[in-house]
Amino acid sequence: GENVEQHPSTxxxxxxxxxxxxxxxxxxxxxxxxxxxQELGKGPQLIIDIRSNVGEKKDQRIAVTLNKTAKHFSLHxxxxxxxxxxxxxxxxxxxxxxxxxxxxxRLHILP
Amino acid sequence: xxxxxxxxxxxxxxxxQSVAFWCNPISGHATLYWYQQILGQGPKLLIQFQNNGVVDxxxxxxxxxxxxxxxxxxxxLKxxxxxxxxxxxxxxxxxxSGTPIEQYFGPGTRLTVT
Numbered sequence: 001g002e003n004v005e006q007h008p009s010t011x012x013x014x015x016x017x018x019x020x021x022x023x024x025x026x027x028x029x030x031x032x033x034x035x036x037x038q039e040l041g042k043g044p045q046l047i048i049d050i051r052s053n054v055g056e057k058k059d060q061r062i063a064v065t066l067n068k069t070a071k072h073f074s075l076h077x078x079x080x081x082x083x084x085x086x087x088x089x090x091x092x093x094x095x096x097x098x099x100x101x102x103x104x105x106r107l108h109i110l111p
Numbered sequence: 112x113x114x115x116x117x118x119x120x121x122x123x124x125x126x127x128q129s130v131a132f133w134c135n136p137i138s139g140h141a142t143l144y145w146y147q148q149i150l151g152q153g154p155k156l157l158i159q160f161q162n163n164g165v166v167d168x169x170x171x172x173x174x175x176x177x178x179x180x181x182x183x184x185x186x187x188l189k190x191x192x193x194x195x196x197x198x199x200x201x202x203x204x205x206x207x208s209g210t211p212i213e214q215y216f217g218p219g220t221r222l223t224v225t
Contacts, residue, residue: 004153006153034213036216041218042218042219043115043202043204043216043217043218043219044154044202044216045216046213046214049213089153089154091153097142097159097166097206097208098156098159098167099214100156101153101154101155102153103151103152103153104151104152104153
């Protein structure tokens with residue numbers, strides 16, 4: 001089955017700097033790669049996703065890149081703000097209705 | 112649009128006791144998921160329903176966990192008897208089969224087994 005590895009487990013960046021979180025997956029059949037943000041005491045919320053027929057997708061300060069050959073994908077957050085502090089999860093799946101999550105990255109935005 | 116509702120938000124029980132969690136998905140969402148999230152890890156799928164039928168329960172410890180979705184709407188997840196390793200946040204998510212991408216998560220129930 002699918003296995004998703006996520007790095008780093010913790011990331012601290014200065015406010016205004018960029019943050020990058022990387023994930024690798026094992027199942028070459030995976031074609032859907034969402035990213036979720038989880039704030040304390042809340043459930044995960046989708047922030048961006050990408051499909052295997054696209055190499056890069058951007059939404060304001062957030063972008064995701066996908067390298068299917070290497071089986072890895074990354075989340076990029078630019079101009080980080082205090083409200084970006086949260087736990088971020090990558091996920092992968094080969095069906096739209098079932099995804100496997102990574103272990104998460106705790107992002108701290110330092111003032 | 113109301114989100115996914117879960118109750119209770121917190122529960123503390125002793126090992127070998129039983130516990131039940133309730134989930135009310137977003138109205139009209141045919142697909143419902145229960146996930147277990149152990150501290151420091153990502154959500155792990157326990158069971159997936161399509162309407163009131165089970166699509167995938169391969170990761171559900173069936174000797175102690177059970178789940179049902181009555182009339183294809185609300186769902187309950189039960190643990191009996193609980194073990195210490197069941198301490199986790201139990202998340203419910205739902206998805207509209209007409210929009211094939213996003214799963215909407217509830218706030219979760221934090222279970223502590225002592």
